[in-house]
Amino acid sequence: MALTVRLWQVVSLIRKEMLAILKDPRSRALLFVPALMQSLLFGYGATYDLTHAPYAVLDQSGGAVARELMARLEGTGVFYRVATLRNSEEIAETIFSGEALIVISIPSDFESRLASGRQATLQVLLDGRNSSTAGLAANYLSSIVSTYNESLQGTAPVNIERRAWFNQNLESRWNIMPALIAALSMLQTLMLSALSVAREREQGTFDQLLVTPLTPLQILVGKALPSMLVGMIQSTIIFMVILFWFQIPLRGSVGLLYFGLLAFTGASVGIGLSISALSLTMQQAMLYTFMLVMPLMLLSGLLTPIRNMPEILQVLTYANPLRFGVSIVRRVYLEGATFPDVAWDFVPQLVIATVTLPLAAWLFRTRLS
Numbered sequence: 126m127a128l129t130v131r132l133w134q135v136v137s138l139i140r141k142e143m144l145a146i147l148k149d150p151r152s153r154a155l156l157f158v159p160a161l162m163q164s165l166l167f168g169y170g171a172t173y174d175l176t177h178a179p180y181a182v183l184d185q186s187g188g189a190v191a192r193e194l195m196a197r198l199e200g201t202g203v204f205y206r207v208a209t210l211r212n213s214e215e216i217a218e219t220i221f222s223g224e225a226l227i228v229i230s231i232p233s234d235f236e237s238r239l240a241s242g243r244q245a246t247l248q249v250l251l252d253g254r255n256s257s258t259a260g261l262a263a264n265y266l267s268s269i270v271s272t273y274n275e276s277l278q279g280t281a282p283v284n285i286e287r288r289a290w291f292n293q294n295l296e297s298r299w300n301i302m303p304a305l306i307a308a309l310s311m312l313q314t315l316m317l318s319a320l321s322v323a324r325e326r327e328q329g330t331f332d333q334l335l336v337t338p339l340t341p342l343q344i345l346v347g348k349a350l351p352s353m354l355v356g357m358i359q360s361t362i363i364f365m366v367i368l369f370w371f372q373i374p375l376r377g378s379v380g381l382l383y384f385g386l387l388a389f390t391g392a393s394v395g396i397g398l399s400i401s402a403l404s405l406t407m408q409q410a411m412l413y414t415f416m417l418v419m420p421l422m423l424l425s426g427l428l429t430p431i432r433n434m435p436e437i438l439q440v441l442t443y444a445n446p447l448r449f450g451v452s453i454v455r456r457v458y459l460e461g462a463t464f465p466d467v468a469w470d471f472v473p474q475l476v477i478a479t480v481t482l483p484l485a486a487w488l489f490r491t492r493l494s
Contacts, residue, residue, distance in 0.1 A: 181208035181225040188236035303458040307450035314356035318397025323410040356390040376461030389450030395481030402488030
């Protein structure tokens with residue numbers, strides 16, 4: 126009987142939290158519409174694939190070889206000429222204005238050096254302000270020139286056949302989008318859980334919570350479950366956009382994917398509730414959350430590999446649940462990983478949850494006393 130009463134008390138608290146979150150139509154829209162919009166924006170905007178590379182050319186040779194090289198370049202469908210320069214003074218302005226990503230300068234002795242069997246130099250100037258795309262364009266251009274060199278020599282002693290695993294076309298969208306299932310939902314989950322107790326204090330209802338027969342554990346469960354539910358719903362929205370709109374195929378188990386998301390969401394909510402218990406106002410909770418979100422994103426491996434970071438930062442990533450949430454989602458989604466493959470990624474998240482959730486309960490208890 127006592128257990129039934131306690132369960133009913135927790136359910137009542139969960140219901141109260143859900144009503145507080147969902148009673149305002151604008152709040153409902155802010156919970157779910159941003160997840161949908163952000164997943165679409167990231168899918169179309171956050172890509173490193175080279176699809177459009179504007180270039181300018183300064184051809185001082187005027188020969189047939191230079192024209193053939195430019196024809197091969199434009200025949201790729203990636204490079205398109207935006208300017209034909211008349212002198213070297215125009216190069217700086219073309220790059221400074223952002224009109225061209227690369228400028229190709231062909232010297233006047235280009236044709237004659239090739240005709241005499243000597244090496245000819247092709248100067249390529251890159252806009253380093255967009256280093257990732259410029260580097261890809263330079264590599265692409267190098268491969269085109271190498272292919273042309275082979276055609277001049279008439280021999281191709283080595284035939285390279287390239288195959289990519291898990292992402293056959295090497296689309297950066299396939300790398301970024303699955304990770305967003307965890308990353309985008311974390312933003313709202315962390316914010317909701319961080320504001321839960323701070324909102325009670327600011328609205329004056331925290332005192333009413335003090336006089337209820339609820340234990341700190343019941344308060345913890347009642348505060349945690351609504352935020353976890355919202356986070357899982359947002360992850361589902363993003364998952365559906367990736368699977369059906371962008372048509373990135375799921376290789377692994379849906380059950381394992383959601384099991385990983387549940388562990389990740391629990392760890393995130395534990396951090397959020399600890400922030401909420403420490404904060405006296407909603408403004409403080411929002412400030413602490415915003416201060417925390419950017420380091421969590423940067424140290425998650427979402428955009429840059431963790432192995433490329435300094436060793437001290439690699440150690441700090443073990444306290445970041447997003448690192449392991451991203452790892453689980455990517456491996457299950459793209460590789461088709463099974464539970465033994467990702468089991469160790471669950472351990473740090475469980476450790477984070479077992480530290481932060483009791484910490485939040487202890488902070489509740491000190492506030493109640």
